[in-house]
Amino acid sequence: MSTGIRFRLSFMMFLEFFVWGSWFVTLGTFLGTNLNATGAQIATAFSTQSLGAIIAPFIIGLIADRFFNAEKILGFLHLVGGGLMFYMYNSTAFAGFYPFLLVYMILFMPTLALVNSVSFNQMADPEKSFSGIRVWGTIGWIIAGASISYLFHWDSSENLAQGLLRNTFLMASIGSIILGVFSFFLPATPPKADKTQKLKISEILGFDAIKLLKDKNFAAFFASSILICIPLAFYYQNANPFLAEIGVADPTGKMTIGQVSEALFLLLLPLFFKRFGFKKTLLVGMVAWVVRYLLFAYGNAESGLPLLIVGIALHGICYDFFFVSGQIYTDSKAGAKFKSAAQGLITLATYGVGMLIGFYIAGIVADMYLLEDGTHIWQSIWLIPSGIALAVVIFFLIFFKEDSKKVSNLN
Template sequence: MNSKTKFQLSFMMFLEFFIWGGWFVTLGTFLGTNLKANGGEIAQAFSTQSWGAIIAPFIIGLIADRYFNAERILGVLHLIGAFLMYQMYQTTDFSVFYPYVLGYMILYMPTLALVNSISFNQMKDPAKEFSPIRVFGTIGWIIAGLVISYVFLWDSPESLEAGMLKNTFLMVAIASAILGLFSFTLPKTPPRVNKSEKVTISDVLGLDALKLLKDKNFLVFFISSVLICIPLAFYYQNANPFLTEIGLNNPTGKMTIGQASEVLFMLLLPMFFTKFGFKKTILVGMLAWTVRYLMFAYGNSGDLAFMLILGIALHGICYDFFFVSGQIYTDTKAGEKYKSAAQGLITLATYGVGMLIGFWIAGQITDSFLLEDGTHTWEKIWVYPAGFAALVFILFAVIFKNEKIEYKS
């Protein structure tokens, strides 16, 4: 791959995740402070990610893979996304905001697959070439958080009181417009499937991989993956509002520690996976969710602020040791025949169904601990996902039978 193409793909990844990290992390705080949304309404807004994940395979499988170049679809989706982001920037009422965020996530979630397709199409050895490109996405997410907290100070108490957090949507609208236009300059990525070739709904959703559920171990893993997304939803939905409400300085910037941790533990994962095996790796990931939420429950923004920072830093173990190792396990169990279908099915089950349930539960529990002054009893809220993650940990430890899985880096 030449230097020009490397730059193009790296810049594409940077903007793709700068856009996501630039508004999604602070969404709960924005909705609560600017739009006075309750926990149920905030859950509805976050659930649009799940609806986007459910609908994305249809956009990719029935349209993108058959009729249009991937880079052109990417450009169109981000240009429309820029318009919707600008509309969100202008809204002052949740009932107006919700249709825009729903439309946006239905359009954005397919772009996650499109940027991968565009990248892989330019690579002779994706196993070696993809990671150095993809890491710019994580850098983009981190830069977005740092800009919000340390450059513009939009999540400071004074800015929150003045309603300045809405500017994140304007920032992202500009970034989305830039990526939309830039996408048309990307290397051409033609459709992968002949448009005359029949594609069934089963193909699109990866339902052929349901045959893998006959394997008891894979069934246990599949159910555990869906269940662990319930405590995961608590983090996405509540972490930033929680840190902001209890008075932690620069909460959005500090949350980028989680993305830095993700990069670090991604590098450590092959060694841990090889030495301790799949089951222990997954269990460590599950246990990390419990430990993280207990730190959130009993930490504070004063002398115990280090507990909050450690809880954020555990994101690398929480995510990589469960979800990434789970993708490896799925790839190994599926084999060549069902490889793509199995990954699609797991994504649909976790980011679609699992987190849809998780966001709803998180919203209900958060509302139940809302105080008259508008604050929350966060200690009691965080105990719920901690306990749930611990329960999934126990069930997986008891039921899943250890098996040797070879890791191919």
């Protein structure tokens, strides 16, 4: 791969996740402080990610894989997305904000697959080359969060009261438009599917891989993957509002510690996987969710701040040790015929169904522990996902037996 192509792909990844990180982390805080949204409304807003994840395979399978170059679709979706972000920036009520967010997420979620497609198309050996490109996405997310807290201070108590957090959508809008224009200068990635071949919806959604559930171990893993997304949704939806409400300084900037941790533990994952195997790796990831929420429950903005920082830093173990290792395990179990279908199925189940349920439950719980003064009983809120994660750990311990099959990707 030439230096020029490597730079373009890296900048594409940087902008992709800079745009997402510009507004997604602070969405719950924005909705609660700027639009006076209830917990149920905030849950509805976050669930647009799940709806986008469910619809995304149709956009990729029906359009990108068959008719148009991936980089051109990527450019079009981000240009439209930039316009939608600008409308969200100007919204003054949840009823006017939500429709734009819903359409935006339906258009944005397919771009996560498109940037991968554009990258893979330029790589002779993706296993060696992709991580060096993808890491720029994590850097983009970190810089977005750090800018909000340490450069612009939009999430400070004073600026929150003035409604300046809405500027995150303007920043995302500008970033999306830049990426939209830049996408048309990316390497050409033409469609590879045969337009004349009859298209199966079951293939697009990954349903052809459903026969893998006959394997008891995979079925236990599949069920655990859906269930663990319930506590995961609590983090995405409530972590930033929680930190802001209890008075933690620069909450968005501090949450970027989670992305730094994610990058570091991603490097350690292969070593851990080889030494301890899949079951122990997954268990560590799930137990980390239990511990993280206990730390959130008993931490505070003063003497308990180290507990919160450790809880945020556990994100690398929580995400990498369960979700990334789970993707690798799915790939190893699927075999050549069902590799793509299996990944599609697990993505649909987790980011689609699992997190849709999780956001709904998180919204109900947030409203249950809402006080008259607008604050929350956060200890009670965080103990619930901790308990759910513990139940998933027990379920997995009982029904998943150590798999003797080696994972080729890590050997």
